[in-house]
Amino acid sequence: MKNLLKYSLLGISATLLFSNCGPQKTEEVVEEVVEVKTPTLTLLWETADSLMTNESVLFDDATGTIFVSNIEGQDPLGKDGKGSIGIISKEGKIVNPAWVSGLNAPKGMAISNGKLYVTDIDEFVEIDIATAKVSNKWKVEGAQFLNDVAAHNGTVYFTDMTTGKVHAYADGAISTISEGNESINGIAVATDGTIYGLDASGLKKWNADGTTTVLNTNVTGGDGLVILGDGNFIASRWQGEIWFANDSTQTLMLDTKAAESNTADIGYNAAEMVVYVPTFFKNKVAAYKLDY
Numbered sequence: 001m002k003n004l005l006k007y008s009l010l011g012i013s014a015t016l017l018f019s020n021c022g023p024q025k026t027e028e029v030v031e032e033v034v035e036v037k038t039p040t041l042t043l044l045w046e047t048a049d050s051l052m053t054n055e056s057v058l059f060d061d062a063t064g065t066i067f068v069s070n071i072e073g074q075d076p077l078g079k080d081g082k083g084s085i086g087i088i089s090k091e092g093k094i095v096n097p098a099w100v101s102g103l104n105a106p107k108g109m110a111i112s113n114g115k116l117y118v119t120d121i122d123e124f125v126e127i128d129i130a131t132a133k134v135s136n137k138w139k140v141e142g143a144q145f146l147n148d149v150a151a152h153n154g155t156v157y158f159t160d161m162t163t164g165k166v167h168a169y170a171d172g173a174i175s176t177i178s179e180g181n182e183s184i185n186g187i188a189v190a191t192d193g194t195i196y197g198l199d200a201s202g203l204k205k206w207n208a209d210g211t212t213t214v215l216n217t218n219v220t221g222g223d224g225l226v227i228l229g230d231g232n233f234i235a236s237r238w239q240g241e242i243w244f245a246n247d248s249t250q251t252l253m254l255d256t257k258a259a260e261s262n263t264a265d266i267g268y269n270a271a272e273m274v275v276y277v278p279t280f281f282k283n284k285v286a287a288y289k290l291d292y
Helices: 002-021
Strands: 040-046 054-059 066-070 083-088 094-103 106-112 115-120 123-128 133-139 146-152 155-160 165-170 173-178 187-189 195-199 202-206 212-216 225-229 232-237 241-245 250-255 267-269 274-278 285-291
Touching: 040 250, 054 267, 054 274, 066 094, 066 106, 066 274, 083 106, 083 115, 094 133, 106 155, 115 146, 115 155, 146 187, 155 187, 187 225, 195 225
Parallel strands: 054 106, 106 146
Antiparallel strands: 040 285, 054 066, 066 083, 083 094, 106 115, 115 123, 123 133, 146 155, 155 165, 165 173, 187 195, 195 202, 202 212, 225 232, 232 241, 241 250, 267 274, 274 285
């Protein structure tokens, strides 16, 4: 009985030995390929070319109105009283080419508490939207080239490209909140109050202590800035470029330099994902569908 048990155990051991020495089954590893979508802009429409030297477009989310600032001349610093604010429709029709006139060289715009705020060389202009009348003007001390504008919770921020300053208007008073920003132009404010801007260093944000952090050093010298959310932005360069950018990458979505069509201070309809592009010397606004 002992021998039988011994040989039985030896047989089991041999079977296990040969089993372990045989070819092993391997699990097939399938790598998931994640397709990265390239952001694109597709032309939807263009207005007639009668919005003279249009510099900025602002879409009003509340009413669907599209405002256009028109310098109406060759000199972005010319104090000639020819500047105006026009209105166009979402279909690209010019509703009123001079809704408000008598300005000089109006540029960036923002809406706050029923007022349209516009930069005009060295003045900060308040327009009452309901009456289409200029309700106030402030001469900004030391200002040389006031440019883009953004609003958040009753405060209106605006830049001076030449002096490198960022100003803020609130409760009837103007203050300077940042200095030393070389060629600062585009500005935008997130829903949480964080300020973002475009200057010679690139795409930057303001920290709670007033310091700045550059998020993208490649998108430099930008004009218009749109916050898309999730760390993504659209930035335009006046020369004829529109970029999709975040803190690690950038994609050139539109290049109109060969056509000598500028891409100045862009506007954005977030609900329909439409980018409005003022073409400056081409005297028309172009609308593009954003896909990303």
